[in-house]
Amino acid sequence: MKKRILGLVLSVAMVASLLAGCGSSSEAPAADTAAATTDTAAADTDAAATTDGGSAAGKTYAIVPKSAGNPYNEKEVEGFTKIIEANGGTVVVNYPEDATADAQITVINSLISQGVDSIAVAANDANALSAVLQDAMDAGIKVSTLDSDAVGEARMTFANQAGVTQVAQALCDAVLDISGGEGQWAIVSASSQATNQNAWIDAMKEIMAADAKYANLELVDIQYGDDEPELSTTVTQALLTNYPDLKVICAPTTVGIAAAAKVLQDAGSSCKLTGLGLPSEMAEYIGADDAHSCPYMFLWNPIELGELSAYISMALVDGTITGASGETFEAPELGVTYTITDQDGGATEVILGAPFAFTPENIEEWKVIY
């Protein structure tokens, strides 16, 4: 429990430093206040988790991340595994060969044959997994999504890291702030089919179109680095070449932002960066001066997202929930009783918390945690 307490202490310290930093140009206005009201950003890397009665005993819980080799996905798996095992269940972790729906379909078909009790998947495509996930549910397997959603009919509920609009609002305001209110900006995303990135990008476009304060910002390009460091590097370099006046790149992917941060910082570029990044990978790039490429960025705790997904999987398997709006379940390790809520379009989700801002003031504390 020691690190849990450390996490909470850091959380309080972060709140204090964020509040103290209000008004500074390196602070991120939108998400700070929301983050201050939640402890879901509290780090938790304990090896042993609170058990809530061993309700997972004798059952097998599968998790299918977006792809292998992405530290963010490994953190999700870490949190998921910790909770399931602490409750006596068996975990099957199946990484697809690459970040595509096809590779996930292969993996999910094999999980159906194995007869697992539940599958939690971070979908590489909203629609393409529908048939195989439906097959899994027809076989009696409890199916949920985490991090990146499938269509509503193809899963019972979704462990969402943060509200789509909340994430998009934080990113829009960061682009506005860092650009000085006007000029060209571009996006370096993950794969072109990624449900979560596409939802955030669409919401950003809507937010910017609806408010005149963004009218002087021009989104000139969206590039896809497929959550691969090399491709993300190449597309960032191309953006700098093609748009010499580019002011800001927004990368709503931990892989993309880390690659872009290095390209911009090594080049001493005047183009700055924000987005969604892992503190451990981004610490060397975060700073308020010209020597750093990223003034500030956002994320949530991916370990806790995995934990939430584990609690959802256990509650679906033991019948505590069916995925319907209004149902509640306990997540003792997270210290929260969660309620399933409606999504736009009739499906449901469970929201972990608010996005958290990582700034020059707090990045040193967080880089050692995730």
Ligand code: RAM
């Ligand atoms: C990458 C993945 C993941 C996303 C984070 C922010 O690691 O694309 O799905 O949630 O970035």
